[in-house]
Amino acid sequence: MERFTAEKTGHLIASYRARFASISLDQFAHLWVDDEIESLHAEILTHISNCEDLAHALRSRFFIQRTQRFFDAHPDGVFVNLAAGLSHYPLFLSKPVICIEVERPDVIDLKRKAFARWTDSGDIPSRAIEFITCDLDDSSAVSELANDLHRRLDNRPTYLLMEGLLFYLQRAAIDTIFDQIARRLPMGSRVGSVSFETWTTSTRPYQRLIEFFDRALHPEDAVYSVIDDDFYAALPGLRLIEKTNCAQMIGEEASLGLQREDIDEMLIESLYVLERI
Numbered sequence: 001m002e003r004f005t006a007e008k009t010g011h012l013i014a015s016y017r018a019r020f021a022s023i024s025l026d027q028f029a030h031l032w033v034d035d036e037i038e039s040l041h042a043e044i045l046t047h048i049s050n051c052e053d054l055a056h057a058l059r060s061r062f063f064i065q066r067t068q069r070f071f072d073a074h075p076d077g078v079f080v081n082l083a084a085g086l087s088h089y090p091l092f093l094s095k096p097v098i099c100i101e102v103e104r105p106d107v108i109d110l111k112r113k114a115f116a117r118w119t120d121s122g123d124i125p126s127r128a129i130e131f132i133t134c135d136l137d138d139s140s141a142v143s144e145l146a147n148d149l150h151r152r153l154d155n156r157p158t159y160l161l162m163e164g165l166l167f168y169l170q171r172a173a174i175d176t177i178f179d180q181i182a183r184r185l186p187m188g189s190r191v192g193s194v195s196f197e198t199w200t201t202s203t204r205p206y207q208r209l210i211e212f213f214d215r216a217l218h219p220e221d222a223v224y225s226v227i228d229d230d231f232y233a234a235l236p237g238l239r240l241i242e243k244t245n246c247a248q249m250i251g252e253e254a255s256l257g258l259q260r261e262d263i264d265e266m267l268i269e270s271l272y273v274l275e276r277i
């Protein structure tokens with residue numbers, strides 16, 4: 001448990017995507033996996049939910065398909081991924097669109113070096129990614145980021161993705177992101193967002209997640225934010241156009257042969273797509 005740190009969450013997600021690469025559609029995720037991550041992965045499945053890796057693989061496919069469709073229609077667009085972690089979305093776009101990833105400095109450093117190595121070795125295709133360092137839990141840093149992005153986007157259609165981030169942020173930072181970044185995107189832009197709803201907090205897998213995080217990370221001031229549908233539905237300048245959750249997506253995968261009991265034991269995150277209107 002001591003080996004688990006906040007920075008490891010990106011590695012874990014890569015490991016989940018690698019385990020179900022044909023579902024996640026991320027054929028590069030295995031590059032991040034080593035024995036230590038494999039053993040953390042197994043620990044999470046035991047302690048939190050047996051379907052955690054599958055749920056993340058479905059989440060990855062959901063956003064790969066949607067971002068591909070968006071950039072096929074908007075080859076002049078910009079892809080902004082807040083807290084991109086060790087994801088690979090730019091590698092799946094057929095057109096060379098501008099990609100901006102915002103993260104902590106240590107994650108950017110790790111990813112920049114690994115991508116340079118894997119591009120040289122031919123393991124991944126070459127893509128230009130602009131990395132920006134920002135503490136997304138700091139409202140004034142987010143305001144500065146919003147101004148910087150506004151200039152960089154230069155009115156081009158944008159796909160803004162926030163996957164596996166909002167749970168870790170305080171409410172003030174979440175409000176600032178939606179008010180100052182999402183609401184100022186050019187018309188027709190899209191926002192992909194992932195969050196937990198209040199009803200999920202009474203489920204056993206969610207309670208196990210919080211116990212695990214409290215034990216493993218020892219956070220002094222952890223917030224674990226949840227967001228309900230009415231928040232998304234009421235956002236000024238944004239229209240909610242799609243919502244699903246991982247239980248629903250797994251339920252649609254009959255070939256996986258999962259039983260009702262498996263789905264009841266899932267940690268249920270909700271996925272949203274909004275359009276800038």
Ligand SMILES: C[S@@+](CC[C@H](N)C(=O)[O-])C[C@H]1O[C@@H](n2cnc3c(N)ncnc32)[C@H](O)[C@@H]1O
Binds near residue numbers: 007010104134136162
């Ligand atoms: C669960 S991972 C998700 C990564 C990626 N979005 C994905 O789905 O693969 C959470 C990421 O959020 C980043 N993160 C958490 N808090 C942050 C903050 N305050 N500022 C910037 N990044 C943060 C972590 O560094 C980590 O990479």
